[in-house]
Amino acid sequence: MNDNPLIALAGYFALLSLFAVGGANAAIPEMHRIAVEVMHWMSDRQFADSFAISQVSPGPNIIIVTLIGYHVAGLAGAAVATAAMCGPTCVLAFLVARTWDRFKEARWRIAIQAGLVPVSLGLIAASAFVLARSADHNIYAAAITAITAIVGFATRINPLWIFAVGGALGLSGWL
Amino acid sequence: MSASTAPSSTAIRPKLSELFRAFVIISLSGFGGALPWARRMIVEQRNWMTAEEFNEAFALSQFLPGPNVVNFSVVFGSRFGGAPGAAVALAGLMGPPLIIVTILAFLYSRYGDVEALGRILTGITAAATGLLIAVVAKMATPLFRKRWDWAPLIAIAAFVGVAIMQWPLPLVFAVLAPISVACAWMTR
Numbered sequence: 001m002n003d004n005p006l007i008a009l010a011g012y013f014a015l016l017s018l019f020a021v022g023g024a025n026a027a028i029p030e031m032h033r034i035a036v037e038v039m040h041w042m043s044d045r046q047f048a049d050s051f052a053i054s055q056v057s058p059g060p061n062i063i064i065v066t067l068i069g070y071h072v073a074g075l076a077g078a079a080v081a082t083a084a085m086c087g088p089t090c091v092l093a094f095l096v097a098r099t100w101d102r103f104k105e106a107r108w109r110i111a112i113q114a115g116l117v118p119v120s121l122g123l124i125a126a127s128a129f130v131l132a133r134s135a136d137h138n139i140y141a142a143a144i145t146a147i148t149a150i151v152g153f154a155t156r157i158n159p160l161w162i163f164a165v166g167g168a169l170g171l172s173g174w175l
Numbered sequence: 176m177s178a179s180t181a182p183s184s185t186a187i188r189p190k191l192s193e194l195f196r197a198f199v200i201i202s203l204s205g206f207g208g209a210l211p212w213a214r215r216m217i218v219e220q221r222n223w224m225t226a227e228e229f230n231e232a233f234a235l236s237q238f239l240p241g242p243n244v245v246n247f248s249v250v251f252g253s254r255f256g257g258a259p260g261a262a263v264a265l266a267g268l269m270g271p272p273l274i275i276v277t278i279l280a281f282l283y284s285r286y287g288d289v290e291a292l293g294r295i296l297t298g299i300t301a302a303a304t305g306l307l308i309a310v311v312a313k314m315a316t317p318l319f320r321k322r323w324d325w326a327p328l329i330a331i332a333a334f335v336g337v338a339i340m341q342w343p344l345p346l347v348f349a350v351l352a353p354i355s356v357a358c359a360w361m362t363r
Contacts, residue, residue, distance in 0.1 A: 017240065017241045018240050018241070019240060020241055021345060021348070024243075049283065050280075052292050053279050053280065053289070053292065055207060055296050056292055056295060056296050056299065057276045058202060058203045059202045059209065059269070059273075060202070060205065060209050060242055060244045061208065062242035062245060063269075063272045063276050066272075066273055066276050066280075067276060067280050078273075078280075086245055086265070088241070089239060089246060090249045090265060092239060093239050094249050094258065094261050096235070096239060096250075097250040097253045097254060097261075100250075101254060107360070110359070111356050111359040112356050113231050113359075114231075114326075114356075114359035115329075115352060115357070115358065116234040116238055116355070117318065118327065118329040118333070119329060119330070119348060119351050119352050120230070120233065120234035121230070121234075121315055121330045122329065122332065122333025122334040123237065125311045125333075125338070126336075127337075128307040128308050128311050129334070129338040130337075131300070131303070132304045132308070135297070135300040141297065144301040144302050145301045145308070146305060148305025148308075148309070149306070149308040149312075150305075151305075152211065152305060152308075152309030152310065153308075153309035153312050153313060156219065159306055159309075160204055162302045162305070163206050163302045165298075166302040167298045167299050169298045170294045170295050170298025170299065170301075171295045175294070175297045175298050
């Protein structure tokens, strides 16, 4: 138990970042557990709202930690939580990338790299599937998903306009 | 697996300012996930990496702990510009959304109509899902185009394990990654 919320934020998110294998979305349940149930930083509703804001914002979804930090301790909290969530893993990523590039020709490195690619692809495909199942709960939403998939795969058109159409349709209550 | 040994030196080497700008654009376009936008920028628009190199760099980022795209910005930036490159790519990725989300948080604390936000989100998520499906198809192309081998089987097994069987991701990874690496070791 710490009296200073900034120290609690920094310690908790730094720790979480090093154990969060599988990206931002995999870490959401654990963040919810800590922020709502253990630390009582925010209510269930406030957490859900923060999640919605982070999803609607552009950029990496991990930006939800900025919102949690802001909620707990204002701008300083936002800065501390974000730095804690990104700092340790970025240092690790940098060191690994350096080592990785140094052993470019090593057989073990080539085997690990070639072995990780198909696992990675399968996991990304799985998250697309899980996302589709929760997002496409009616025919209009499914149509938006299908159109974006086709435009994104088959053309070089910037798909951002479909996001705007989707957002507008959603706001109007069609989805 | 000759593609995985292709040198990245054939690619164009971006300047730090270009790197920063590219990651700002990736970040600002990245509604509902930045991966499709990172691939679009790096592989399709700037030709900084081949499809295979992108798959490898992203796979590495994904298996490091922490946010995938954030790791990717560091891996990518350091490959092209060392420590300054990593810092610049990371700043480009995190800077703009940090400012935007803080403003949104402030507005929310003042006015707080999150119900409307939730409805907008429904539409954006539907589109983001489609874009993720498209990027999966694109990333799979180099993998499935080769003659029949182990890699597509591993990809399908990972997909089935997590999406259909709903086994925990770390478990699926712990089982499949060693098998996959062993296959890569033997077939090289």
